[in-house]
Amino acid sequence: MxxxxxxxxxxxxxxxxxxxxxxxxxxxxxxxxxxxxxxxxxxxxxxxxxxxxxxxxxxxxxxxxxxxxxxxxxxxxxxxxxxxxxxxxxxxxxxxxxxxxxxxxxxxxxxxxxxxxxxxxxxxxxTRCGTLHLGLGAKGQRELEARWSQMKRRGAPVHLLSAAETRVRTGTGRYGASILDERAGxxxxxxxxxxxxxxxxxxxxxxxxxxxxxxxxxxxxxxxxxxxxxxxxxxxxxxxxxxxxxxxxxxxxxxYLPVHFFQVASKPLGSEWRERILPGGQGCWDTRKVMVSFRLDQQGRLILGSIGGLSRLGRGSVKGWADKLASHLFPGIGPLEWQDMWDGRIAMTADxxxxxxxxxxxxxxxxxxxxxxxxxxxxxxxxxxxxxxxxxxxxxxxSEPASVPLRRFRAGTMESGLQMIQLFRRLTL
Ligand SMILES: Cc1cc2nc3c(=O)[nH]c(=O)nc-3n(C[C@H](O)[C@H](O)[C@H](O)COP(=O)(O)OP(=O)(O)OC[C@H]3O[C@@H](n4cnc5c(N)ncnc54)[C@H](O)[C@@H]3O)c2cc1C
Incomplete structure (x- = not known):
C-alpha cells in the first residue's frame, strides 16, 4: 500500500x-x-x-x-x-x-x-456480501418492487428490504426500501x-x-x-x-454520449461511524434520476458519488455538496475532512x-x-x-455504429442540467 x-x-x-x-x-x-x-x-x-x-x-x-x-x-x-x-x-x-x-x-x-x-x-x-439498491420515495419504491420481481422471476438471490431493515443495513433513515442482491459485491x-x-x-x-x-x-x-x-x-x-x-x-x-460521474472520499471515519454505516460491507446507490452512490473503502473512508463533471461543477461546490449530503444521510457525522475528489467518463448509449x-x-x-x-x-x-x-x-x-441523435447538444445541455441539479441539492438537501 x-x-x-x-x-x-x-x-x-x-x-x-x-x-x-x-x-x-x-x-x-x-x-x-x-x-x-x-x-x-x-x-x-x-x-x-x-x-x-x-x-x-x-x-x-x-x-x-x-x-x-x-x-x-x-x-x-x-x-x-x-x-x-x-x-x-x-x-x-x-x-x-x-x-x-x-x-x-x-x-x-x-x-x-x-x-x-x-x-x-x-x-x-x-468483499462479496452483496450491494444495496436504495429506493427513495414512493416512486423509488415502486421501481425497486418492479426490479425485484423481475430478478426474482429469473431466480436471482435478491431480497426486498423494508425501511427499517434498510436503515440498519445502511446507517441512514432516508430510504423507504432497498434491494439486497447477494450475487454482487x-x-x-x-x-x-x-x-x-x-x-x-x-x-x-x-x-x-x-x-x-x-x-x-x-x-x-x-x-x-x-x-x-x-x-x-x-x-x-x-x-x-x-x-x-x-x-x-x-x-x-x-x-455514445459521454457523461461524467464524480466521487469524493473522506479521511477514514472514527469507529462509531464505521460501525453504523454499511456494517455489512455492501456498497449502494439510489433510485434518484441523478443518482447518488455511497460506500466505505477498507480503511473506512466514506466515498460519495453522483453524476456530473468536476470542471463544470467546481471543486468548492462539490465539497459543499458532499458536506450537505453526508449530514443529510447521517445527521451528526460532520464536519468531515474530504481528502480525495475525482471524476471519470461513462459511455451512455441511446437505448x-x-x-x-x-x-x-x-x-x-x-x-x-x-x-x-x-x-x-x-x-x-x-x-x-x-x-x-x-x-x-x-x-x-x-450492430452498426449509429450516432446518438443531437449528441453535442444533448451532451452540453445534460452537463448544464446536472450542474443546476447538484447546486440545487447543495442548497436544499
Ligand atoms: C466514475 C465512474 C463510476 C463507475 N462506477 C461503476 C460501478 O460502480 N460499477 C460498474 O460496474 N461500473 C462502473 N462504472 C463503469 C465502468 O467503470 C466502465 O464501464 C468500465 O471501466 C469500462 O472498462 P473498459 O475497459 O471498457 O474501458 P476503460 O476502463 O475506460 O479503458 C479504456 C482505456 O483505453 C485507453 N485508450 C483510449 N484511447 C487509446 C488509444 N488510442 N491507444 C491506447 N489506449 C487507448 C484509455 O487510456 C483507457 O485506459 C463507472 C464508471 C465511471 C467513470
Missing part, C-alpha cells in the same frame, strides 16, 4: 493511492507482431488479453496512459449483476432470445469477476485492473503503457497499429477504449444497451456500458477472446 497525505491531490482517484503497486510496464519501442492487438488497458481489454493468452494466442495490449487510466480505475467499485436496464426491458429491446442470453451472462458476471480475483490472488479489497477497482494486468502478463501477454495508438490500418490482410515509438502488426484487433476512445474508427465516438461492433474484418469492439462495466467489461472481454479463439457467438447481436 502507498499512502500520502494532503487534500484533493490533483484529481487522481483515491484508488491510485491505495491500490497495490502495478507491474512496471514500458512503452512500445520498435515493431512487434501478434495474433491479436488490443487497444485499451481497462477491464475489457485486460480480460480479453488474459483469456486470449490463456488460450495460447500471442497478444500485445497497448494502453495510452497507464493500466486503469479510464473508467476502470475511477469507478465506484460496485460489482453488480445485470445492467441498469431492467431485465424485462433488455428482452424487449433485444428480442426474447438475445435478451435472455445477455441477462443470463450478466447475471453471472460477478461470479466471473470474483472467481478471477480468487484464481489470480488479486489484492483489491474484494465491492472491489477496489484499480487494484482489480492491475491484478488482471499482472495475470495477463503471467499468461504470456505483452502489455505496454504510454503507447497511444495513433493510427490503425489494414494492409495485405493484416492490421497495422502505429504508436509514437513503435508499431504492432496483428491478424485481429480489439478496440477496448469505451468512453476514453480517440477517433481511430469513424463513427464509434458518436455512438442504454451496450454494443458489439465489427467495423471491418478482424476488428472488434465492445463498449457502451452505461456506467455498469465491471462485470460486463470482464465478461465481454472474455467473450471477445472466445469468439477469436473458438468462433463462439457474441453475447449481443453485432
Amino acid at each position: 502507498q499512502s500520502q497525505s494532503g487534500s484533493f491531490p490533483a484529481g487522481q482517484p483515491l484508488w491510485s493511492r491505495t491500490a497495490s503497486a502495478g507491474a512496471v510496464l514500458g512503452r512500445l519501442q520498435g515493431e512487434v507482431a501478434a495474433d491479436v492487438a488490443i487497444i485499451g488497458g481497462g477491464f475489457t481489454g485486460l480480460s480479453a488479453a488474459l483469456h486470449l493468452a490463456e488460450a495460447g494466442r500471442s497478444v500485445v495490449l497497448l494502453e495510452a496512459a497507464d493500466i486503469g487510466h479510464g473508467g476502470s480505475g475511477r469507478n465506484v467499485g460496485l460489482v453488480n449483476a445485470g445492467l441498469w436496464l431492467m431485465p424485462d426491458l433488455v428482452e424487449q429491446r433485444l428480442g426474447p432470445d438475445a435478451g435472455r442470453r445477455l441477462n443470463e451472462l450478466l447475471a453471472a458476471a460477478p461470479d466471473l469477476v470474483f472467481s478471477l480475483i480468487e484464481k489470480h490472488a488479486i489484492e483489491c479489497e474484494a 465491492t472491489i477496489q477497482p484499480l487494484g482489480y485492473a492491475r491484478g488482471l494486468a499482472h495475470a495477463a502478463r503471467q499468461a504470456g501477454a505483452a502489455l505496454y503503457k504510454e503507447s497511444p495508438v495513433i493510427s490503425l490500418s489494414r494492409q495485405q490482410g493484416r492490421w497495422h497499429l502505429k504508436t509514437d515509438h513503435g508499431a504492432v502488426i496483428a491478424d485481429k484487433v480489439i478496440l477496448a477504449t469505451n468512453a476514453y476512445g480517440e477517433p481511430l474508427v469513424p463513427g464509434l465516438q458518436q455512438s 442504454s444497451l451496450p454494443r458489439f461492433y465489427q467495423p471491418e474484418v478482424g476488428l472488434y469492439c465492445a463498449m457502451g456500458y452505461n456506467g455498469r462495466g465491471i462485470g460486463p467489461g470482464t465478461a465481454f472481454g472474455r467473450a471477445l477472446a472466445g469468439h477469436i479463439t473458438d468462433g463462439t457467438d457474441f453475447p449481443l447481436p453485432l
Whole structure:
C-alpha cells in the first residue's frame, strides 16, 4: 500500500493511492507482431488479453496512459449483476432470445469477476456480501418492487428490504426500501485492473503503457497499429477504449454520449461511524434520476458519488455538496475532512444497451456500458477472446455504429442540467 497525505491531490482517484503497486510496464519501442492487438488497458481489454493468452494466442495490449487510466480505475467499485436496464426491458429491446442470453451472462458476471480475483490472488479489497439498491420515495419504491420481481422471476438471490431493515443495513433513515442482491459485491477497482494486468502478463501477454495508438490500418490482410515509438502488426484487433476512445474508427465516438460521474472520499471515519454505516460491507446507490452512490473503502473512508463533471461543477461546490449530503444521510457525522475528489467518463448509449461492433474484418469492439462495466467489461472481454479463439457467438447481436441523435447538444445541455441539479441539492438537501 502507498499512502500520502494532503487534500484533493490533483484529481487522481483515491484508488491510485491505495491500490497495490502495478507491474512496471514500458512503452512500445520498435515493431512487434501478434495474433491479436488490443487497444485499451481497462477491464475489457485486460480480460480479453488474459483469456486470449490463456488460450495460447500471442497478444500485445497497448494502453495510452497507464493500466486503469479510464473508467476502470475511477469507478465506484460496485460489482453488480445485470445492467441498469431492467431485465424485462433488455428482452424487449433485444428480442426474447438475445435478451435472455445477455441477462443470463450478466447475471453471472460477478461470479466471473470474483472467481478471477480468487484464481489470480488479486489484492483489491474484494468483499462479496452483496450491494444495496436504495429506493427513495414512493416512486423509488415502486421501481425497486418492479426490479425485484423481475430478478426474482429469473431466480436471482435478491431480497426486498423494508425501511427499517434498510436503515440498519445502511446507517441512514432516508430510504423507504432497498434491494439486497447477494450475487454482487465491492472491489477496489484499480487494484482489480492491475491484478488482471499482472495475470495477463503471467499468461504470456505483452502489455505496454504510454503507447497511444495513433493510427490503425489494414494492409495485405493484416492490421497495422502505429504508436509514437513503435508499431504492432496483428491478424485481429480489439478496440477496448469505451468512453476514453480517440477517433481511430469513424463513427464509434458518436455512438455514445459521454457523461461524467464524480466521487469524493473522506479521511477514514472514527469507529462509531464505521460501525453504523454499511456494517455489512455492501456498497449502494439510489433510485434518484441523478443518482447518488455511497460506500466505505477498507480503511473506512466514506466515498460519495453522483453524476456530473468536476470542471463544470467546481471543486468548492462539490465539497459543499458532499458536506450537505453526508449530514443529510447521517445527521451528526460532520464536519468531515474530504481528502480525495475525482471524476471519470461513462459511455451512455441511446437505448442504454451496450454494443458489439465489427467495423471491418478482424476488428472488434465492445463498449457502451452505461456506467455498469465491471462485470460486463470482464465478461465481454472474455467473450471477445472466445469468439477469436473458438468462433463462439457474441453475447449481443453485432450492430452498426449509429450516432446518438443531437449528441453535442444533448451532451452540453445534460452537463448544464446536472450542474443546476447538484447546486440545487447543495442548497436544499
Ligand atoms: C466514475 C465512474 C463510476 C463507475 N462506477 C461503476 C460501478 O460502480 N460499477 C460498474 O460496474 N461500473 C462502473 N462504472 C463503469 C465502468 O467503470 C466502465 O464501464 C468500465 O471501466 C469500462 O472498462 P473498459 O475497459 O471498457 O474501458 P476503460 O476502463 O475506460 O479503458 C479504456 C482505456 O483505453 C485507453 N485508450 C483510449 N484511447 C487509446 C488509444 N488510442 N491507444 C491506447 N489506449 C487507448 C484509455 O487510456 C483507457 O485506459 C463507472 C464508471 C465511471 C467513470
